[in-house]
Amino acid sequence: MRLGGRLAAAIDVLADIDTHLRPASVALADWGRAHRFAGSGDRAAIGNLVYDALRRRASLAFLMDDDSPASLAFGALAVSWAMAPDKIAEALDGDKFAPEMPTARLEAIAEHDLALADPWVEADVAPWCGDLMAESFGEEWVEEAKAFTARPPLDLRVNTLKADRDKVLKALAKAGAKPAAIARHGIRIKPPRREGRLPNVQAEPAFQKGWFEVQDEGSQVVADLVFARAGEQVFDLCAGAGGKTLALAAAMENKGQVHAWDADKQRLAPIFDRLKRAGTRNVQVHAADADLAPLEGRFDRVIVDAPCSGSGTWRRHPDAKWRLTPQQLEKRVAEQRAILDDATRFVRPGGYLCYITCSVFAEENETQVYAFGDRHAGWSLLSAGEVWQDLFGFDKPQPWSADLNSITLTPRATQTDGFFFAVIQREGQG
Numbered sequence: 001m002r003l004g005g006r007l008a009a010a011i012d013v014l015a016d017i018d019t020h021l022r023p024a025s026v027a028l029a030d031w032g033r034a035h036r037f038a039g040s041g042d043r044a045a046i047g048n049l050v051y052d053a054l055r056r057r058a059s060l061a062f063l064m065d066d067d068s069p070a071s072l073a074f075g076a077l078a079v080s081w082a083m084a085p086d087k088i089a090e091a092l093d094g095d096k097f098a099p100e101m102p103t104a105r106l107e108a109i110a111e112h113d114l115a116l117a118d119p120w121v122e123a124d125v126a127p128w129c130g131d132l133m134a135e136s137f138g139e140e141w142v143e144e145a146k147a148f149t150a151r152p153p154l155d156l157r158v159n160t161l162k163a164d165r166d167k168v169l170k171a172l173a174k175a176g177a178k179p180a181a182i183a184r185h186g187i188r189i190k191p192p193r194r195e196g197r198l199p200n201v202q203a204e205p206a207f208q209k210g211w212f213e214v215q216d217e218g219s220q221v222v223a224d225l226v227f228a229r230a231g232e233q234v235f236d237l238c239a240g241a242g243g244k245t246l247a248l249a250a251a252m253e254n255k256g257q258v259h260a261w262d263a264d265k266q267r268l269a270p271i272f273d274r275l276k277r278a279g280t281r282n283v284q285v286h287a288a289d290a291d292l293a294p295l296e297g298r299f300d301r302v303i304v305d306a307p308c309s310g311s312g313t314w315r316r317h318p319d320a321k322w323r324l325t326p327q328q329l330e331k332r333v334a335e336q337r338a339i340l341d342d343a344t345r346f347v348r349p350g351g352y353l354c355y356i357t358c359s360v361f362a363e364e365n366e367t368q369v370y371a372f373g374d375r376h377a378g379w380s381l382l383s384a385g386e387v388w389q390d391l392f393g394f395d396k397p398q399p400w401s402a403d404l405n406s407i408t409l410t411p412r413a414t415q416t417d418g419f420f421f422a423v424i425q426r427e428g429q430g
C-alpha cells in the first residue's frame, strides 16, 4: 500500500471509532481482519496514523478547522509526521486509493495559533479533564498534558532472576535497546517516527527464555518503590496479569512469598505462563474467595495497584482520554476507596500498605490517600520521597510530589507513563 491507501484506511478506522464508540485497538483489529492482504508494515503505518490523530484530536481539529476523520488523519500527517502540504501532495500523486486532500485546510495550519485556543485544546484533553489536570499540576498543567500527545517508547524490565541488563542489551542491540534513565533494571527502545514500527521483542529468544518482560518504566519504578525485601511476605491484591507481581518476585530474589490475587479471574489468567517463563518460585496465585480469610494480618507489604481512570496511560491509549466520563471516574474512585479499606485487614501491625494508580488525577491519588487517613486511625502516611532518594538518588529525572510524601510520575517529569505511589504504615510491632 502507498500512503494514499494507508490514509484512506486510517480515515475509515477513525470513523468507525467515532460511530461505534469502540476502542481503537478493536477497530484496527477488525480492519485488519477485513483486509487480509495488508502487510504488517501497512498495519503499523495505519495504526500510527490513527493513534497520532487521537493523541492530538482537539488541537488537530482546531488547526484544521474541522474535526472530521479525514481532517484528523491529514492533520496528523502534517503535525505529528511533520509532512509539509507539498510533500503530502507528492506522496499522493497518481495514487488511485488516496482520499481527497484538504489542501486549503492543510495550508491554513500555519495561520492558526494554538496559544489562542482554549487551554484544553492546546492540552489535547476534554475540558473536564483539563480541570482535573490543573488540580494536579497547577500552572504547569497544559505542558504536562501536552506531554501525553507524544508516542510512548517500548520499555522492558530485565528479569534479574535469569539475566542482567548487559546481557539483555547485547541480545537486543539491533532493536536499538538502551539502558532506561531511572529504573535500575530498565531498558528503553525509542518510539519510531512516522510509519516506523517498534521491534517485536516478544519474538526474540531472549524473551522466550524469560530474560525480560515488557513493562513501562513508570510501572517498574513504582514496583521498586514498594521496597520489597528478600524473605518478606507480600500481597499483590490487584495483581491483574502480574506486571508488578513479577517485578516484586524478582526484587525479592525468589525468597519469601508473594501472594497474588485479583477479583477478575480473566485478568489474572496470563500470570501463570508469565511466572513460569520468568522462573519465579516464590509466588502463590489465589483465585478462590475462600483463600483470602487465612491471609488476614500476615503481610509485611500489601500492594493495591488499584483500578483507575488510566489517565497516566493516555500516550498508549489516546482513545481512552476522549471516552472517559465523570461517571466512570466516580465509579473508579469508589472502588479504590473500598479496596483500600479492605486491604487493611491483610497488613500486619507495623506493615505497609502501598497504593498505586496509573492515573495523574489528584482525586484518585492524594485525595484518596488523605481520605483513607481520615477513615482509619493508627495508620501513617510515610515519605515515599525518601525511598526514591535511597533507590534512585538525586541525579535522575525527578517526579512530582504535591505533599513531599507521595510520588507522581508523568511523561513530562520522568519520561514514563503517569503513575502515583504512596505508602502508609500500620502502627504496631510485627
Ligand SMILES: C[S@@+](CC[C@H](N)C(=O)[O-])C[C@H]1O[C@@H](n2cnc3c(N)ncnc32)[C@H](O)[C@@H]1O
Pocket (backbone or CB within 6 Å): 219, 237, 238, 239, 240, 241, 242, 243, 244, 245, 261, 262, 263, 264, 267, 305, 306, 307, 308, 335, 339
Ligand atoms: C491497574 S490493574 C492491575 C495491574 C497489575 N497490577 C499489573 O501490574 O499488571 C487493576 C486490577 O484491579 C482489579 N480489581 C478491581 N477490583 C478489585 C477488587 N475489589 N479486588 C481485587 N482486585 C480488583 C482489576 O481486575 C484489575 O486487574
